[in-house]
Amino acid sequence: MSALRGRLGARLGPWLCDAGVIVAIGVFVVWSIAPLVWLVLSSILPQLSLIARPPQISPVHWTLDNYVTVIGSAAALGQGMLNSFIVASFTTAVALALGAPAAYALARLSVPRSDAVVLLILATQMLPAIAIAIPLFIVIARFGLIDTRLALIIVYLSFNLPIVIWILRGFFLGIPVGLERAAAVDGAGVIRTFWMIVLPISVPPLCAAVVFAFIESWNEFFFALILTRQNAETVPLVIAAFAGQYQTVFGQMMAAAVISIAPVILLAILSRNHIVRGFAEGMLKG
Amino acid sequence: MGSSLTVVRAGASARAEPTGRSVSGTFEQRRRRVGIGFVLPALLVLAAVLGFPIVQSLLLAMQHVRLAAGHMHVRWIGWENYTDLLADDSFVLALANSIFFSLGEVVLVTSIGLGAALLLNHRLGRFGILRVLLIVPWAIAPVANAVLWKWILNANYGVLNAVLKSLGIIDHYVVWLGEPMRALTLLLLVDVWKSVPFIALLFLAGLQRIPRILYRAAVLDGANGWQRFRFVTLPGLRNAITIAVVLQTIWSLRVFDLVFVLTRGGPADGTVLLNFLAYRVTFNFLDIGSGAAIANVIFAMSFLLAILYIRLLQPTKREPAS
Numbered sequence: 234m235s236a237l238r239g240r241l242g243a244r245l246g247p248w249l250c251d252a253g254v255i256v257a258i259g260v261f262v263v264w265s266i267a268p269l270v271w272l273v274l275s276s277i278l279p280q281l282s283l284i285a286r287p288p289q290i291s292p293v294h295w296t297l298d299n300y301v302t303v304i305g306s307a308a309a310l311g312q313g314m315l316n317s318f319i320v321a322s323f324t325t326a327v328a329l330a331l332g333a334p335a336a337y338a339l340a341r342l343s344v345p346r347s348d349a350v351v352l353l354i355l356a357t358q359m360l361p362a363i364a365i366a367i368p369l370f371i372v373i374a375r376f377g378l379i380d381t382r383l384a385l386i387i388v389y390l391s392f393n394l395p396i397v398i399w400i401l402r403g404f405f406l407g408i409p410v411g412l413e414r415a416a417a418v419d420g421a422g423v424i425r426t427f428w429m430i431v432l433p434i435s436v437p438p439l440c441a442a443v444v445f446a447f448i449e450s451w452n453e454f455f456f457a458l459i460l461t462r463q464n465a466e467t468v469p470l471v472i473a474a475f476a477g478q479y480q481t482v483f484g485q486m487m488a489a490a491v492i493s494i495a496p497v498i499l500l501a502i503l504s505r506n507h508i509v510r511g512f513a514e515g516m517l518k519g
Numbered sequence: 520m521g522s523s524l525t526v527v528r529a530g531a532s533a534r535a536e537p538t539g540r541s542v543s544g545t546f547e548q549r550r551r552r553v554g555i556g557f558v559l560p561a562l563l564v565l566a567a568v569l570g571f572p573i574v575q576s577l578l579l580a581m582q583h584v585r586l587a588a589g590h591m592h593v594r595w596i597g598w599e600n601y602t603d604l605l606a607d608d609s610f611v612l613a614l615a616n617s618i619f620f621s622l623g624e625v626v627l628v629t630s631i632g633l634g635a636a637l638l639l640n641h642r643l644g645r646f647g648i649l650r651v652l653l654i655v656p657w658a659i660a661p662v663a664n665a666v667l668w669k670w671i672l673n674a675n676y677g678v679l680n681a682v683l684k685s686l687g688i689i690d691h692y693v694v695w696l697g698e699p700m701r702a703l704t705l706l707l708l709v710d711v712w713k714s715v716p717f718i719a720l721l722f723l724a725g726l727q728r729i730p731r732i733l734y735r736a737a738v739l740d741g742a743n744g745w746q747r748f749r750f751v752t753l754p755g756l757r758n759a760i761t762i763a764v765v766l767q768t769i770w771s772l773r774v775f776d777l778v779f780v781l782t783r784g785g786p787a788d789g790t791v792l793l794n795f796l797a798y799r800v801t802f803n804f805l806d807i808g809s810g811a812a813i814a815n816v817i818f819a820m821s822f823l824l825a826i827l828y829i830r831l832l833q834p835t836k837r838e839p840a841s
Contacts (some may be wrong), residue, residue: 247574254643261635264653268712270617272667287681342554343547347650350558355562357569359821361773363797365572369581369815372571391568394561410836417546452660453774459802467663472781483670490663501658502651511648512725517759 276300276487282482299488301405312490313471318496320382321450327368328446331390332397333439337427339398341413351402352492354395362455365391370459380462387455393446400445400515404438407514441511444504448497468493510518532646579811586805593808600812612788615797617772620707620792621824624771627711628718629763632725633756635715636722653716661713665780666730668709672696672781696782699789706790710777714770718763725759726752761832765825772821793817 274290275283276299282289303310339347370379371389378384408431416426432439454469461470473494476486503506580601585631604610630728639645639653656664671679674694684688696702729752737747753760778784783789784799791799792815801810 234739251643254638254641257634258638258644258649262649264712265656265716268667268671269655271671273661274668275678284676286676287685288676288678292790303548329565331561334557338554338557342550342557344551344554344558347558350562350597357565357820359769359815359818359822359825360569360573361794361797362775363794363801364576364811364818365569367571367801367811368575371575387568390564394565398561406653423550427557448658452662453777454660454662458779468756469660469776472660472663473665473776476669476780477774483673483676487670488668489783494663497658497660498655499702505650505654506649508654509720509724512721513727516721516762517728518723 236345247321265411272487273491274345275484278484280484282480294303297482298490303485303488307471307475307489307494308475309466309471310468310492313466313468314493314496316382316465317451317468320385320389320465321447323382324386324393324441324450327386327392327444328390328397328444329439332394332442333401333432335394336398336401337405338429340402341408342423351398354398356459358392358395366456366459368493369456373460378467379460382465383456384460385453385465385467388460389450390454396445396449398412398441399437400511401435403515403517408434437507438512438515440504440507441515444508446499448501451497554739572765576811576814579808580815582808584807586807596808598809600661601816603809604812604816609788609791609796613791613793613813614816615790616703616789616809617820620710620774621768621771622701623707624711624714625764625767628714628767629760631711632763633720633722633760636726636754639723640717640726644750650720652721653720655715655716657720659713661776661795662780664709664713667779669781695788699787702782702786703790706781708778709781710771710774716766718767721759724754729755757832761809761829764828764832768824768828772817793820806823808830837838 245411273348275288277295277297278288278290279296282287282294288487315454336432338344339351344350373379373388374382401414410432412434413426452469453467454473456464457470458473461467472490479486574734581595581597583596583599585592633652640647660669670694671677674680677692677695679695680689680692684692695705733751733755734747737751742750757800772792774792774793775798777794777796778790778797782790784795794817797810797813797817800806800813804810
């Protein structure tokens, strides 16, 4: 399958090629995982072990002290997690509720100029956040919504809606038309068909869209930096502030980072198969 | 519009020909009515959130804006903000940095991502656990990623120094982020590390859409491994590659969190990318008009590059033979 396999394979036998593949996979695994191992490892090592040269990483030093300290002292982290969770959940739910019907209509319901509409929606994603930050700030300040979760929920729709529409539209395009025709013959209206036939077979791309939107919202930094102060501060802001404030307390910094990413990492791992399928069936067509 | 739509359309056109065009008029009209009802809410929300800011951003870029005593004083100055940028050394430096960063990122991420996807699609690489490896760096918040790498690259206690020293590659600890070009390159590598997984997933999905039978046919025709890659895999991935290149271009021009946490643009503005410059000009120097102009330059660059890449990577559209 790879170039390597063809050229070497002909001369030196397939086993050498397999060995090459295994080495390459090994290199890739180390490259992907080494920074993460260090992230987790330094979160369970005390400061003294970390600032030794070289760092002392033997299991005898392992401790959960960093986590205890971080959870005990940084109330902002808990508040940030809660804010992130609320913001990400609501914005994802709204994006799905508005985006799924829109994606279906753009894929299937002969909406006039639907291609142009799709292109327009995707083009908005090329806009750097900074371009709309100031005007958004002014509008949101006028409504008195600075430092509220509602402001973030609304603003995050600007990238979540397009993501949801993009992934789902691609999938809907690929559904056999016969399915909907059959439903129509059986007397089901468009809305009923969408609800009873189309959505139930769209679980993988729906999952992919939900996970994608949730993760993007959980991780978003720029808008949160500009639109929140303290009450609505989300997790990335807490981590950035923490890193600035305690940048020499390495273990605690890493513990805070691990806590902040744990929920989305779990979500991503649990839904990994849906994500891959959702990408395959949604994004690559959309 | 035509060629850009290839991405949108190409994958699906084979299987999903225009929906129910043959079905009778009233049915079609009803579908259209419902369809418009389905699309409108989403479009209205997008227009409400983005419409005013986009227009406002275009206008701000044509104005001289001063913040004083909580009020904005604006003066119309036409294109001056843009022409001023060209004479501004920090803008030119940021532009050069961004071009280096963006090109490097697109090339590295696409090629490494493709390699990784091929490995994971290989018979020896098809383990679920390997896919988890792809998922995790993708899901990590850019900020958490930046914090992690700040610690890894730490000049005094960073693990990179410790590892390289114990392997004998360096003989004294290096201040990784202490020198402009090295800092920018490391920033690039950190972002590549973070970006490869998503693109690899995209390619993996693309690989799985290539019908097996094409490979068998290629073998029957006597194609060797390289030829199978060149004439079956690459064309089969054309859409995925286009999407990857376009997305990565857009994303690389928007990198902000990494610079904000890791270097704040230093040393000597060596890691100031356009997006960070726009932020700094707007929020630190409070020169809102100029910041908006920089932001619009980023938007224009993303848009033009996206169109350019789509044209380059989707040439078959104009050849009816294919």
